[in-house]
Amino acid sequence: MARLVSDLQHKWDRIYSQREAADPKPAAMLSQYSHLLPKQGRALDLACGVGGNTFFLAQRGLTVDAWDISPVAISQIDQRKGPADNIRTSVVNINDGVFAKNYYDIVTVSYFLDRQHIDDIITTLKPQGLLFYQTFTREKAQPGGPSNPDFLLKKGELLSLFSQLTPIIYHEEGLIGDASKGLRNEAILIAQKPAMLKPPLN
Template identity: 45%
Template sequence: MQGRDAEKWNSLYRNGEHASSTPAAVLELFVHLLPARGKALDLACGRGADAIYLASHGLDTSAWDISDEAIKWLEHSANSHKLKIDLQVRDVIKQPPESSSFDVIVVSQFLDRSLFPTLCKALTINGLLFYQTFIRERVSDTGPSNPGYRLAENELLELSSPLHIIYYHEEGTVGNTSAGFRDQAMLIAQRRQ
């Protein structure tokens, strides 16, 4: 157990909230960008739909989350898919990934701005960051209400500026807001040096 954040998330998971079982759109839509082999990390994995997806695409996958409830769930899920995933109950702020340690890092619906410099360096050269999380300019009330946990306009691009941007998508409130991919930004970026 790792303090108040873990308590909060454990209780949400016990109550059946945040039970997403589908991988992040940024990963599914751009699955063709994944390397055929290598080390992948699902950071702040929750119940780990992204970790399951990465491992089932042949990547040597790790999944870290501060909530032991989430990790327990993912252990069960990995076993039922017959997948081997390195699971860790881990505070990713206190214990971020080491330099040059992953070929792919996926972050979905988690935001800690202070982590970005470390995250960019945690990729191997040519490694890919897949990031998707909530933005402030929204059309529904999904996601956190605290604007501190939501990205400002183009902020994900700025946070990832040490990397080479491959894809960025943020629709905001432009056009027909009943269509499209709303409320979140998606980014794929590559470490080149």
């Protein structure tokens, strides 16, 4: 397992080192639905990359924990954030049991899928907390994204993975209509943790 984590870290370090240092942009789930965010609270940007979601949340008054496996990505956030005191960065291996219970008002995940940590994400949300999740689907209108199906969502899968949460927004256009337009190859889920969790679907 340690070797796998090391290989994964090196892979993403290399990717982030080679990318141009443009200002990071938030995922569509945040830019399109920012009106659903609270005016204050604690947020987790999981697998944060270079911090597009992190900076977007911090600019709206939230205190953000930015986690990524890549020290290079975290270093780039640290360089950009300057003296901002509402962004806390950490190089994190999520397999180390790092999720606090009922801790975050907001959790964001974009372009990352590890199904074994779905329960951790649900657990770390506070009751009434919001999940913003966006990642790639197996149904592709155009080439792009991962090719490994382990990192791609089946149709409607986000809804079933987070069936314990109450869906607020679900967006998956698939191949319907003019596939050259709209948000294709991806699914978006915004969902709220209820005060009392319902049992997961079998």
